[in-house]
Amino acid sequence: MMERLTGAERQIALMICVVMAIVGLVMAAAGHSDPLGIHGAIVLVAAAIMTCFVLRAIGEPEPAEDRTNSYYDDPTKAGLVIALFWAVVGMGMGVWVAAQLAWPDLRFDAAWSSFGRIRPVHTSGVIFGFGGNALIATSYHVMQRTSRARLAGHVSPWFVLLGFNLFCIIAASGYLIGVTQSKEYAEPEWYADIWLVIVWVVYFVLYIRTLARRNEPHIYVANWYYLAFILVVAILHIVNNLAVPASLTGAKSYSAFAGVQDAMTQWWYGHNAVAFFLTAGFLGMLYYFLPKRAERPIYSYRLSILSFWGIVFFYIWAGSHHLHYTALPQWVQTLGMTFSVMLLVPSWASAGNALMTLNGAWHKVRDDATLRFMMVAAVFYGLSTFEGSFMAVRAVNSLSHYTDWTVGHVHAGAMGWVALITFGSIYSVVPLLWKRETMYSWKLVEWHFWLALSGTVIYVFAMWNSGIIQGLMWRTYTESGTLAYSFTDTLVAMHPYYVARACGGALFLTGAILAAYNVYMTIRHAPEKHPERDYPTSSEAAEPAVPAAE
Amino acid sequence: MDLTHDLTSVIAKSFGLFYLIALSVGITIYAYWPSLGKRFDKAANSILDDEDGPCR
Known part of the structure; x- marks a missing residue:
């Protein structure tokens, strides 16, 4: 799913994952004696999994599709x-x-x-x-x-x-x-x-x-x-x-209304x-x-x-x-x-x-x-x-x-x-x-x-x-x-x-x-459905701009 | 001026009533405005064939 992102977009995705991982780490450390810590760990794991996804794609070639041609x-x-x-x-x-x-x-x-x-x-x-x-x-x-x-x-x-x-x-x-x-x-x-x-x-x-x-x-x-x-x-x-949270290191909070x-x-x-x-x-x-x-x-x-x-x-x-x-x-x-x-x-x-x-x-x-x-x-x-x-x-x-x-x-x-x-x-x-x-x-x-x-x-x-x-x-x-x-x-x-x-x-x-x-x-x-007419393709990726032997 | 229960209930019972009536009338006029009929028909039909991709 990351292959269709451009290089710049992959970097943004990576940055989001890293920020998430830091937030998860802080939550896990600050709330280690509270259920908040468990949730910090879950955030950390989720961010790590996403980081792996992004990192795997980060060196791949950029997508060649024409984005104006199709829905995402x-x-x-x-x-x-x-x-x-x-x-x-x-x-x-x-x-x-x-x-x-x-x-x-x-x-x-x-x-x-x-x-x-x-x-x-x-x-x-x-x-x-x-x-x-x-x-x-x-x-x-x-x-x-x-x-x-x-x-x-x-x-x-x-x-x-x-x-x-x-x-x-x-x-x-x-x-x-x-x-x-x-x-x-x-x-x-x-x-x-x-x-x-x-x-x-x-x-x-x-x-x-x-x-x-x-x-x-x-x-x-x-x-x-x-x-x-x-x-x-x-x-x-x-x-x-x-x-209002009872404490920033715990899960418990109290409603603003009574x-x-x-x-x-x-x-x-x-x-x-x-x-x-x-x-x-x-x-x-x-x-x-x-x-x-x-x-x-x-x-x-x-x-x-x-x-x-x-x-x-x-x-x-x-x-x-x-x-x-x-x-x-x-x-x-x-x-x-x-x-x-x-x-x-x-x-x-x-x-x-x-x-x-x-x-x-x-x-x-x-x-x-x-x-x-x-x-x-x-x-x-x-x-x-x-x-x-x-x-x-x-x-x-x-x-x-x-x-x-x-x-x-x-x-x-x-x-x-x-x-x-x-x-x-x-x-x-x-x-x-x-x-x-x-x-x-x-x-x-x-x-x-x-x-x-x-x-x-x-x-x-x-x-x-x-x-x-x-x-x-x-x-x-x-x-x-x-x-x-x-x-x-x-x-x-x-x-x-x-x-x-x-x-x-x-x-x-x-x-x-x-x-x-x-x-x-x-x-x-x-x-697969064979359409009556061709699907719009990403022309640069799939076919040459000019048909080869005509 | 304090925001008391009495005040809020008076606002709800006066202003609240009239703005909802005005809104209903306004929306009915908009929905049934004759010259907008074509635009609505076009919109209703526009979804039936929309798989050929974005226009830009």
Whole structure:
């Protein structure tokens, strides 16, 4: 991957690696009696591995390709493969966590394998590892195509991709050794947070610079969604992670906010992580890959603009619905509830726009599992946004909050919408990037589709049943005014659904493993596509400027 | 002037309301402005054939 960098770019890459290694060394030395030291060692090892990669290429001849002729797809390819790796890891952890709830002995009595530690490995693994890498990779792809411009830079895309993965590794390893700041979806401690800010700012600058090179007068709507994802996630991440480290040589830090302000900041972040990490970016995927795969332009481009601004300006206020019946002022709770209900309009506008695009191409949906992934994703997007608006209503929330219904809702969105649109996008982009005729096996894609769909349906139905039973048992009183059921009673009632949930998750994981295998085999074994016309080649490298004997 | 809870709630309930209404109206006008139709159609169709490489 370093062969396509020029000599100057290789030197910059080397300098970054050396600086990283020094930072890792300082962290390891200063924090040797603290988990911070372990993370210092991880940074050092990561920097050393990257240094080896760069050093191996540093003496190689410079690339002779004409960079103005082609898109720069190497980071996209790497990002997609890494995303699939995280999918298997993150979903595997999810199945393990689910199985622990059904059969607690599966903890095997270790500290690192306790529920509280491996659950964030699952959530961060799928959200940041799988989702984040897929977003970064597809955003590189989409920004170049829609702008008709090559990525603005050759080192920065790698810095963003690999730097983000270093953050993911620091996060996941930290949870296992007990490092957390106890904020959901923002568990990593202060040093990881600072690192992510650096990576994210580079990502933002890269995107803006690529857009600035564009050769299209209008910025295609998918880019707006990706940009909203990058910009707003940066704001959310910085504000929610404002904290004072207890010491510069230790991992522990204390939040800058206290009490209900801290809770509000956290859920302003938490819900907008759903909005801008798990929705906006993936809507960018939807608006690019679905029309592309269906070979039809989006049904209403105007509607897509309207729903974009609707989503951006409604979502940002919805977070307080996580804090119904708490110390948060009543009007703030009502504000969150109202905006959550209003959100249904732009959400259904997007879902409807996607489905109307397919209207007239249903035969393609029937024949092509890849397109079917995207169609079902749009349906689940519509379903889960309706459910979310409904659950944000205070009266509904009094039943659903703290129960498995919430878990079911999240997974309807995360599995049914986010993961399915991602797999659909991966299946449509992998043959293109590696210049293959098709995926290695369309039958495996078909298998994956049905495994994923049945896994999601089983999971969501199990959690609906479990959550509503749980909520009803919690609020059932006897005639004398005491609670009718103990906590243990609810666990016994939920057990069969926990078993069903673990099975549904296992089906979904099996599908993800098939996807990883299928993509690997496509890269290694699928026949190359012979284009009707020649691919643009790097003319100096591959062929003489003038044909030899003519 | 202190940034009290009362003050922030008054701002949220007055200014917040009107700027969101203004924004919605503005965006609707932009999205449905007749002369922009061609540009939007072109953008919607532009992604269907974009594999031939960058223009520069």
